[in-house]
Amino acid sequence: MTTAHAELQYSPLEPGVYIVGAGPGDPDLLTVKAQKILAQADVILFADSLVPRQVLKVARPDAEIVQTACKTLEDILPLMIQRVRSRQSVVRLHSGDPSLYSAIHEQIQALAAAAIPFEVIPGISAFQAAAAKLQVELTVPELVQTIILTRISGRTEVPAAEELASLAAHRASLCLYLSARHVEAAQAELLQHYPVDTPVAICFRVGWPDEKIWRVPLNQMAALTHEKRLVRTTLYLISPALAVKHQSAGLELKAARSRLYSPEHAHLFRPAQDVS
Ligand SMILES: C[S@@+](CC[C@H](N)C(=O)[O-])C[C@H]1O[C@@H](n2cnc3c(N)ncnc32)[C@H](O)[C@@H]1O
CATH class of the missing domain: 3.40.1010.10 (Tetrapyrrole methylase, N-terminal domain)
Incomplete structure (x- = not known):
């Protein structure tokens, strides 16, 4: 076909x-x-x-x-x-x-x-649409270079080797699907490794007419979910990258910058430039 x-x-x-x-x-x-x-x-x-x-x-x-x-x-x-x-x-x-x-x-x-x-x-997954709405990159150099897509055990059991707490140990950008009904357990497992103030984006029906996105620290993820009565079509993005502020124009882009487009970095398609 x-x-x-x-x-x-x-x-x-x-x-x-x-x-x-x-x-x-x-x-x-x-x-x-x-x-x-x-x-x-x-x-x-x-x-x-x-x-x-x-x-x-x-x-x-x-x-x-x-x-x-x-x-x-x-x-x-x-x-x-x-x-x-x-x-x-x-x-x-x-x-x-x-x-x-x-x-x-x-x-x-x-x-x-x-x-x-x-x-x-293929289609665009919820985590990609959510990151686009949040205007963030989930892999910021020197901060986080890994994305984990996962869920908490519900009616479908997650294999023991993939327990949320063990994945949290990586402190990666973690995209949590299918977990709103078990958000308290999820928050407790994540807090075993992420700092309490790790930013979380709670993304409800991204791309639907009634889309809503809230940003909270990790220790408020469950409370906000209950307050807004979210049980379905909710994706959690837990990531240190969400704390990165947009830099204002004119600032030197030294921190948290990929080497790919750096003038000092040579690669197959471009020689290095002298920036001294
Ligand atoms: C059965 S899974 C399907 C996931 C889908 N295949 C994907 O790639 O996004 C349903 C879960 O995906 C997430 N999800 C799917 N669409 C979403 C949307 N528009 N906004 C927020 N979360 C969504 C939620 O976590 C929801 O519980």
């Missing part, structure tokens, strides 16, 4: 399942490829609990739209397989990027077992 962009735009989609990352919710954050596929699909199954309907505005008026929040995999799979065997193109739309917390693993296994062709189209 690998198809060139030009062909995708003008020719009908091949029958098969297109597992598409919808991004965080803002339709403008769909990839071009996702938009092209959505605009042509015969059938669109979408996780209505996590993907706002506005993302479907590019769909064909006659496309069959199926909401999946109230369905099981046992409902969804036969539907997808039947439509593809009837020579239809099926989009399975997941929030953010399908490579994380999207339950595509079992769909892929089942589609492969049924010899149904499929393709995965």
